[in-house]
Amino acid sequence: MTDGIVFERMALIGIGNLGSSIARAVRERGLVGTIAVADFSDRALARAAELGLGDSYDESPAEAVKDADLVVICTPIGTYGAIAEGIAPHLKPGAVLTDVGSVKQAVISAVQPHVPDGVHFIPGHPIAGTEKSGPDAGSGALFEGRFWILTPLEGTAPEPLARLETLWTRCGALVEELPAAYHDKVLAVTSHLPHLIAYTIVGTAFDLEEQEQRDVIRFSAGGFRDFTRIAGSNPIMWRDIFLNNREAVLEMLQRFSEDLSYLQRAIRWGEGDKLQELFTKTREIRRGVIEANQARPFPYGTSGNGNGK
Numbered sequence: 001m002t003d004g005i006v007f008e009r010m011a012l013i014g015i016g017n018l019g020s021s022i023a024r025a026v027r028e029r030g031l032v033g034t035i036a037v038a039d040f041s042d043r044a045l046a047r048a049a050e051l052g053l054g055d056s057y058d059e060s061p062a063e064a065v066k067d068a069d070l071v072v073i074c075t076p077i078g079t080y081g082a083i084a085e086g087i088a089p090h091l092k093p094g095a096v097l098t099d100v101g102s103v104k105q106a107v108i109s110a111v112q113p114h115v116p117d118g119v120h121f122i123p124g125h126p127i128a129g130t131e132k133s134g135p136d137a138g139s140g141a142l143f144e145g146r147f148w149i150l151t152p153l154e155g156t157a158p159e160p161l162a163r164l165e166t167l168w169t170r171c172g173a174l175v176e177e178l179p180a181a182y183h184d185k186v187l188a189v190t191s192h193l194p195h196l197i198a199y200t201i202v203g204t205a206f207d208l209e210e211q212e213q214r215d216v217i218r219f220s221a222g223g224f225r226d227f228t229r230i231a232g233s234n235p236i237m238w239r240d241i242f243l244n245n246r247e248a249v250l251e252m253l254q255r256f257s258e259d260l261s262y263l264q265r266a267i268r269w270g271e272g273d274k275l276q277e278l279f280t281k282t283r284e285i286r287r288g289v290i291e292a293n294q295a296r297p298f299p300y301g302t303s304g305n306g307n308g309k
């Protein structure tokens, strides 16, 4: 499977940022035969049709998955259980069912009970995206050089797993397999907590007096501006991430609060050595992150969100 079509018929449920990025990525590289698109938004479907992202467009996921060899759920994770239940009777025996959700344990709990025998459910998560939403937000290059985590369930058949890995690898991604619980813990600190901090700090700034608030916008320096990009992310998607990775996020938040109190005390008591020691350590960590990422192709090693945007 080094060239040619990997799946004959793909169904994409949700044609927003991630769904449209997948459609573009597989189309540009000729990796699937046809794409059936489902989305509950008429506007998203109409725009996807204008952009030529699929071969058929339907409001009903059940309709789109008929005859599909690969089904990819690309909606906010709070919708997964109902979608899985709705499509289950229509899935083709032997089909691969996967997703792009940012949390894995809760997704498995919501989806797996509905998966019929003979359908291969392989949960996934591309560690690539932006703060933007909708079919215009996607990019066929989104996955290049980015990790795509798969969290296969016990007993997953090797052939469907290898085929799915081939598809994402040929979209430019670096596929890795991880246990779902470990994925959720790591992502809680590398992705979910940073988003929570951004939402908090931007909220705090906007609780200031009116004049101060205006000046925060006018004089936004790098740090705050970067936080506003993250805090501009999709509210529904992020609500669902926090509700569905509650334990891991709360655990990381507890540690974060303790570390913040340590810095608060150091500032209060003028303990510059403590501040400098931590900031020196974090500068080293930043260097390590950049070096590790430079080993990979574009867009790593850049600043910003790593997608060149």
Ligand SMILES: NC(=O)C1=CN([C@@H]2O[C@H](COP(=O)(O)OP(=O)(O)OC[C@H]3O[C@@H](n4cnc5c(N)ncnc54)[C@H](O)[C@@H]3O)[C@@H](O)[C@H]2O)C=CC1
Binding pocket: 013, 014, 015, 016, 017, 018, 019, 038, 039, 040, 041, 044, 074, 075, 076, 077, 079, 083, 100, 101, 102, 103, 125, 126, 127, 128, 129, 130, 131, 132, 133, 134, 135, 137, 234, 237, 241
């Ligand atoms: N945006 C990002 O940076 C990343 C997002 N993800 C995951 O991808 C998923 C989708 O996120 P985005 O594409 O950014 O969101 P988006 O808001 O751009 O697109 C979601 C699409 O799903 C549709 N939709 C919502 N509920 C639906 C339902 N019940 N039935 C049918 N269609 C429905 C919406 O109309 C929309 O077109 C989420 O689960 C998120 O955790 C994963 C990696 C990165």
Ligand SMILES: O=C(O)C(=O)Cc1ccc(O)cc1
Binding pocket: 101, 102, 126, 127, 128, 129, 130, 131, 191, 230, 305
């Ligand atoms: O825009 C950014 O900086 C992101 O962090 C995008 C993102 C959001 C959610 C994910 O699960 C993975 C990537």
